[in-house]
Amino acid sequence: MTAQKITIEPVTRIEGHAKVTIHMKEDNTVDHAYMHVNEFRGFEKFCEGRLYFEMPQITARICGICPVSHHLAAAKAGDAITGQTPPRPANLLRELMHMGQVIQSHGMHFFELAGPDLLLGFDAAPEIRSVVGLIGANPELTIKAVNLRKFGQEIIKTLGGRRLHPVFAVPGGVNKALTKAERDNILTGADAAIETLQLGLKIMKDWAEKNMEDIKKFAVFPTGYFGLTTPENGLELYNGDIRLIDSQGVEMERFQAANYLDYIQEHVEPWSYLKFPFYKKMGYPGGVYRVGPLGRLNLAQKIDTPLANEELKIFKSLNSGKPVENTLYYHYARLIEALFAVERACMLCEDPDILSTEILNTRKNYTGHGVGVLEAPRGTLIHDYTADENGKLLKVNLIVSTGHNNWAMSNAVDSVAKTYVKGPQIHEGMLNRVEAAIRAYDPCLSCSTHAVGQMPIQVEVLNPDGSLRQTLTRD
Amino acid sequence: MSLLDMDERILKIVELADLRSSPITDLKEPDESGVDVGVLEGGINNSANEEVARKMRSRAKILVALGDCAVFGGVPAMRNFCGVEAALQRAYVDAESNEPGSEIPNDPELATMTKTRAIHEVVPVDYNVPGCPPDADVIFYVLSELAQGRKPELKNNLLHWD
Numbered sequence: 322m323t324a325q326k327i328t329i330e331p332v333t334r335i336e337g338h339a340k341v342t343i344h345m346k347e348d349n350t351v352d353h354a355y356m357h358v359n360e361f362r363g364f365e366k367f368c369e370g371r372l373y374f375e376m377p378q379i380t381a382r383i384c385g386i387c388p389v390s391h392h393l394a395a396a397k398a399g400d401a402i403t404g405q406t407p408p409r410p411a412n413l414l415r416e417l418m419h420m421g422q423v424i425q426s427h428g429m430h431f432f433e434l435a436g437p438d439l440l441l442g443f444d445a446a447p448e449i450r451s452v453v454g455l456i457g458a459n460p461e462l463t464i465k466a467v468n469l470r471k472f473g474q475e476i477i478k479t480l481g482g483r484r485l486h487p488v489f490a491v492p493g494g495v496n497k498a499l500t501k502a503e504r505d506n507i508l509t510g511a512d513a514a515i516e517t518l519q520l521g522l523k524i525m526k527d528w529a530e531k532n533m534e535d536i537k538k539f540a541v542f543p544t545g546y547f548g549l550t551t552p553e554n555g556l557e558l559y560n561g562d563i564r565l566i567d568s569q570g571v572e573m574e575r576f577q578a579a580n581y582l583d584y585i586q587e588h589v590e591p592w593s594y595l596k597f598p599f600y601k602k603m604g605y606p607g608g609v610y611r612v613g614p615l616g617r618l619n620l621a622q623k624i625d626t627p628l629a630n631e632e633l634k635i636f637k638s639l640n641s642g643k644p645v646e647n648t649l650y651y652h653y654a655r656l657i658e659a660l661f662a663v664e665r666a667c668m669l670c671e672d673p674d675i676l677s678t679e680i681l682n683t684r685k686n687y688t689g690h691g692v693g694v695l696e697a698p699r700g701t702l703i704h705d706y707t708a709d710e711n712g713k714l715l716k717v718n719l720i721v722s723t724g725h726n727n728w729a730m731s732n733a734v735d736s737v738a739k740t741y742v743k744g745p746q747i748h749e750g751m752l753n754r755v756e757a758a759i760r761a762y763d764p765c766l767s768c769s770t771h772a773v774g775q776m777p778i779q780v781e782v783l784n785p786d787g788s789l790r791q792t793l794t795r796d
Numbered sequence: 797m798s799l800l801d802m803d804e805r806i807l808k809i810v811e812l813a814d815l816r817s818s819p820i821t822d823l824k825e826p827d828e829s830g831v832d833v834g835v836l837e838g839g840i841n842n843s844a845n846e847e848v849a850r851k852m853r854s855r856a857k858i859l860v861a862l863g864d865c866a867v868f869g870g871v872p873a874m875r876n877f878c879g880v881e882a883a884l885q886r887a888y889v890d891a892e893s894n895e896p897g898s899e900i901p902n903d904p905e906l907a908t909m910t911k912t913r914a915i916h917e918v919v920p921v922d923y924n925v926p927g928c929p930p931d932a933d934v935i936f937y938v939l940s941e942l943a944q945g946r947k948p949e950l951k952n953n954l955l956h957w958d
């Protein structure tokens with residue numbers, strides 16, 4: 322029945338446009354490699370002059386995978402601008418939507434974007450090394466993965482009317498309560514979602530056992546780790562203070578998210594539109610840290626849901642309680658977080674306040690400044706707005722999840738290129754591993770540069786004299 | 797990525813058509829020998845986007861612009877009001893979180909930013925599918941019609957502008 326070919330730009334298994342350049346030495350080994358990001362949109366500037374309450378809708382357009390993160394961070398910044406603290410039920414509902422997003426984003430990444438490397442192999446033919454190949458190789462698993470993503474997306478749609486770019490959170494709360502029938506409907510899907518994630522964890526563990534050699538030499542390096550935390554240092558994705566630990570797991574800072582400017586700064590390189598955040602006191606690049614699933618599990622001393630907490634204990638034993646440094650374990654950490662998100666969604670649904678209609682605080686205490694921070698699937702997301710007395714925005718600053726991992730991704734690319742890329746014949750599987758180093762971080766480069774659309778990672782191999790030796794194309 | 801929102805119907809599309817390069821598959825470019833249908837998402841706001849659009853146009857018999865950004869520029873076209881220079885200045889020089897002394901990235905390897913345009917302003921488009929993003933039902937309808945050699949017609953419930 323294969324009647325026609327369909328090509329869909331943008332390309333391949335990450336969100337956004339990155340380019341990798343690999344410089345070779347005379348002896349056909351790698352001199353150095355790095356990743357540059359080739360997109361820029363300018364939301365910080367063009368949102369000036371808009372009204373603060375438009376931001377949950379405008380900034381959602383930064384990202385096609387996790388618009389909910391921007392939607393909610395913008396609403397949180399809005400809460401602070403007008404001094405409208407949302408009532409408890411509104412916070413529960415926002416968090417529930419956020420869990421839906423974590424489930425769909427993490428689930429999609431493991432099974433549909435990165436999974437094919439693990440399930441079909443880094444060296445599998447590019448024609449099949451994707452969800453399309455997975456459909457052929459394991460249709461049953463693919464259906465489960467599709468349903469897992471659907472479970473998360475439907476939570477978002479139930480609350481916000483649509484799967485992408487929902488209309489839900491507003492400064493002071495949310496615009497729609499949850500009905501009992503809707504709540505019950507969410508709960509019916511939870512068991513299957515948990516089962517699929519446990520299957521994913523089993524796949525991951527089996528894979529790790531068989532590929533331990535790769536895991537141990539694939540971009541393993543020390544950094545700090547950064548993210549939100551509960552008061553008892555538990556895993557937290559929606560609210561809380563920020564914690565920063567060093568490569569040994571020792572706490573260096575703990576601060577209110579709104580004070581981020583006192584602790585971090587962004588470095589700019591001429592060769593990338595993506596900035597490089599770092600811990601101010603240690604400077605760049607000494608103060609680089611990692612965020613996202615691996616970073617958060619390294620920060621967390623426990624998880625407040627039973628199944629995920631058991632998995633966390635196993636995860637912690639990988640490096641005897643010290644931070645886990647292996648880039649490939651991002652995939653593992655992602656699954657544990659998704660499991661947490663399903664359990665947490667159930668807890669929220671069972672909370673007596675979740676069906677309350679007290680969802681909006683209309684009393685204002687206008688301040689004109691607000692910082693909204695949460696843990697997007699890919700890491701800490703910061704929206705910082707300043708408005709005039711009419712609510713018109715004067716200044717917008719955004720630090721997006723993927724940005725925090727910029728140094729780490731570039732370093733991972735360098736490390737993997739040096740380990741796996743060797744001449745004279747450079748074959749596709751080697752270069753796919755280099756891409757996989759980026760893919761492990763699940764970057765959303767359209768987010769991080771607020772870029773238009775999504776485009777491929779392009780890999781270029783250069784000779785010692787700088788001339789082009791090889792470009793990775795796959796047609 | 798909205799492709800994946802077709803859920804299990806993605807299996808149907810894979811059955812009807814041979815999915816080549818896409819955000820969820822691993823081929824980097826449309827086949828040189830040409831493809832029947834090319835789909836572009838997102839507007840065009842720099843020199844690299846422009847190249848992608850031209851290449852896709854030259855290799856695809858039918859070109860589909862998918863989503864508001866591709867159809868008329870969408871939210872990112874708001875940049876046209878302040879201009880590229882001001883936007884770059886704010887992001888890389890003036891932002892409160894920047895290291896003092898930061899400058900706008902200017903490596904010649906980097907794409908040059910341009911005005912944000914719809915796809916049809918750069919290359920001819922055969923089908924414009926609006927929506928931000930278009931509904932999964934709409935994407936499925938358009939792709940499955942094209943895959944079966946029919947002309948998709950967007951009307952009634954299939955035509956949303958949101």
Ligand code: SF4
Nearest residue numbers: 382863864865928929
């Ligand atoms: S979902 Fe909306 S903002 Fe994102 S690419 Fe499509 S049309 Fe543009």
